[in-house]
Every structure is written in C-alpha cells, then in structure tokens.
Amino acid sequence: MKDPKVIVMGAGAVGCFFGGMLARAGHDVTMIARPDHVEAIKRDGLYMDCLSFKEYVSVKATEQLNVIDQADLILFCVKSPDSGKTIELIKPYLKPDAIILSLQNGVDNCHRIRQLIDNPVYPAVVYVATAMAGPGHLKHHGRGELAIGGWEPERAHDSEIQTQLKSVSHLFEAAGVPCKVSADVRQDLWYKFLVNCCYNGISAIGQIQYGDMVAVESVRDLIDELGREVVAIARHEGIAMSDKDAKYVIDQIPKTMPTQKSSTGQDIARRKPTEIDYLNGLIVRKGKQYGIPAPANQAIYALVKMIEHYNT
Numbered sequence: 001m002k003d004p005k006v007i008v009m010g011a012g013a014v015g016c017f018f019g020g021m022l023a024r025a026g027h028d029v030t031m032i033a034r035p036d037h038v039e040a041i042k043r044d045g046l047y048m049d050c051l052s053f054k055e056y057v058s059v060k061a062t063e064q065l066n067v068i069d070q071a072d073l074i075l076f077c078v079k080s081p082d083s084g085k086t087i088e089l090i091k092p093y094l095k096p097d098a099i100i101l102s103l104q105n106g107v108d109n110c111h112r113i114r115q116l117i118d119n120p121v122y123p124a125v126v127y128v129a130t131a132m133a134g135p136g137h138l139k140h141h142g143r144g145e146l147a148i149g150g151w152e153p154e155r156a157h158d159s160e161i162q163t164q165l166k167s168v169s170h171l172f173e174a175a176g177v178p179c180k181v182s183a184d185v186r187q188d189l190w191y192k193f194l195v196n197c198c199y200n201g202i203s204a205i206g207q208i209q210y211g212d213m214v215a216v217e218s219v220r221d222l223i224d225e226l227g228r229e230v231v232a233i234a235r236h237e238g239i240a241m242s243d244k245d246a247k248y249v250i251d252q253i254p255k256t257m258p259t260q261k262s263s264t265g266q267d268i269a270r271r272k273p274t275e276i277d278y279l280n281g282l283i284v285r286k287g288k289q290y291g292i293p294a295p296a297n298q299a300i301y302a303l304v305k306m307i308e309h310y311n312t
C-alpha cells in the first residue's frame with residue numbers, strides 16, 4: 001500500500017491516537033469527527049498529549065462523510081452500538097477495495113460490518129489507553145500496540161488477505177506503532193475482550209482509574225471472578241485460552257495504564273450510551289445460551305445499564 005489515503009471514521013480517543021500517529025509520520029490522513037473537534041484540529045492541529053511526546057500534529061479534519069470516496073484505508077473507530085448505522089452512512093461513498101480496519105472493542109463488530117458491505121474488513125486488537133481531554137486534545141495514558149488479522153476461518157490462508165494485512169502492518173510499524181499480523185486474531189480479540197469485561201464496567205461504575213481500582217482487595221477478587229466466567233464462555237466458543245495467559249493479560253492493565261479510566265467510564269462521564277451490551281452483556285447472553293452461569297458479569301452489566309438508564 002503505497003501512499004494510502006487514510007480516513008479515520010469517528011475521530012475520538014482511539015481514532016485520534018492511531019490516525020494521529022500516521023499523520024505525524026507524514027501520511028495523508030483525514031479525521032471525520034464532530035464539529036468541536038473539527039474546528040479545533042483545523043485551527044491548531046491535533047494536540048497529542050502522549051507519554052513519550054507532546055505535539056500539535058497537522059492533520060485534515062471534516063464532518064463530511066463524502067471524503068470516504070478517497071479512502072484506501074479506513075480506521076473505523078466509532079463505538080460498537082454505532083457500527084451498523086455508520087456503515088450505512090458511508091456505504092454510498094466506499095470504493096469497493098477500500099480496506100476497513102475496525103479498532104473497536106468487542107468480538108462481533110467485523111461480523112456485523114461484513115453483513116452490510118463486501119469490502120475487506122479486518123479487526124485490530126487495540127491495547128492503548130487514551131481519552132479526549134477537550135476539543136482536538138488527545139490524552140494518552142499508556143501503551144499503543146495493535147494486532148491485526150483475517151478473522152474469517154474459511155479465508156485464513158488467502159494470499160490477498162495476507163498481503164493487505166502485511167502492508168497495513170508496515171504502515172503502522174513505520175509510523176512507530178507496533179502492529180503484528182496475528183496468526184489467530186479471534187483468539188487475540190477474545191483476550192482483549194476478557195480485559196474489557198474485567199475492567200471497563202467496574203471503572204465506569206466507580207469512575208475510577210485502574211491503578212486505584214486494584215488497590216482494593218475485594219475488587220481484585222471480583223476481577224478474578226469476571227475473568228473466570230469469560231474464559232469459560234470463550235472455551236465454549238472454541239477459543240483456546242489458558243488460565244496463565246488470561247491472568248497475564250489481566251494483570252498487565254493496571255501496571256501499564258494505571259491512570260486510565262475505561263472507555264465505558266468515559267461514556268458515562270459524557271452521559272453517552274455505553275458499549276456494555278457488546279461487553280459483559282454479550283457474556284450474559286452467551287452464558288444463558290450455553291447454560292454457563294455468569295453472575296459476576298450479570299451484576300456488572302445490570303449496574304452499568306442502570307447508570308446508563310438514568311444518565312443519558
């Protein structure tokens with residue numbers, strides 16, 4: 001992929017970080033964002049307040065969806081409940097070979113997107129801690145690596161897919177973003193999903209950072225219980241998950257991003273609907289379907305839904 005035109009669809013915390021890194025490396029990037037962000041980015045540039053640098057990065061920004069007709073690569077960064085409607089909005093402008101990279105949490109966004117369009121769609125497993133601190137102002141709290149891959153098992157060895165994935169990976173790597181092509185991206189997605197089920201809801205309910213969360217012993221016990229339930233469901237889904245690896249990915253979060261409040265917590269703070277139906281809510285539904293009890297996930301799900309109900 002030589003000199004691709006990159007569009008960030010939904011330039012918030014994640015879109016501004018990864019799109020911003022590509023723009024900073026000199027790529028042609030356009031952020032599709034809400035008016036307050038567009039105005040600030042056009043005026044001053046995107047302020048990337050990162051752990052390793054603080055810089056105003058020059059990048060294009062617009063509210064207009066028709067710029068999608070130029071895109072070779074779309075970083076799809078809207079929240080999970082917005083996936084379907086956003087795809088319907090951009091569908092009229094999509095080039096047939098434009099690659100859509102979903103940087104969203106959850107395990108079913110690519111499947112839902114792919115039901116609406118024929119374009120190549122790939123998941124990115126995203127380990128980063130970011131938030132929008134104000135219009136055009138990105139605050140980075142830790143990490144920033146990606147794993148991408150082909151998720152449709154029947155097309156796993158397709159050479160065109162592997163070529164596309166390698167070129168996307170090179171693009172990010174050259175811009176300073178570690179990006180591996182995963183041999184089993186479904187497994188990687190479930191490990192990340194495990195992290196989200198363990199941390200996002202508690203952080204949202206308590207409006208609390210991960211480092212402070214795990215200072216409380218009973219919260220650590222709850223995280224363990226949430227994790228056990230998710231691992232049981234994952235195994236039932238045919239995902240190979242070891243207890244040792246699950247514990248490792250869970251333990252890394254407060255160590256590598258202690259000052260972060262989850263994206264679900266950020267939604268609650270902004271009085272927006274959350275992604276909880278696609279996180280702990282999915283575990284609750286699958287638990288009922290498979291007859292696997294998931295009371296801890298049920299409790300987190302119910303509490304976030306209650307807060308959302310009176311908050312939005």
Ligand SMILES: NC(=O)C1=CN([C@@H]2O[C@H](COP(=O)(O)OP(=O)(O)OC[C@H]3O[C@@H](n4cnc5c(N)ncnc54)[C@H](OP(=O)(O)O)[C@@H]3O)[C@@H](O)[C@H]2O)C=CC1
Pocket residue numbers: 009010011012013014015032033034063077078079080082086089103104105106126127128129130131132262263272275
């Ligand atoms: N924040 C984080 O650290 C991480 C987040 N993630 C995942 O990444 C995904 C994105 O999360 P995040 O970046 O935090 O979310 P944000 O809410 O910060 O960003 C999404 C942005 O897209 C905007 N948007 C939605 N539709 C449109 C549209 N039609 N036109 C213009 N702008 C639009 C939203 O505006 P509005 O709010 O007004 O709808 C919002 O500003 C989620 O799936 C999340 O779980 C993954 C890893 C880490």
Ligand SMILES: CC(C)(CO)C(=O)C(=O)O
Pocket residue numbers: 105126127128129130195196199200253257260261262263264
């Ligand atoms: C990586 C993590 C846990 C960062 O907060 C996240 O994915 C989220 O907030 O949704």
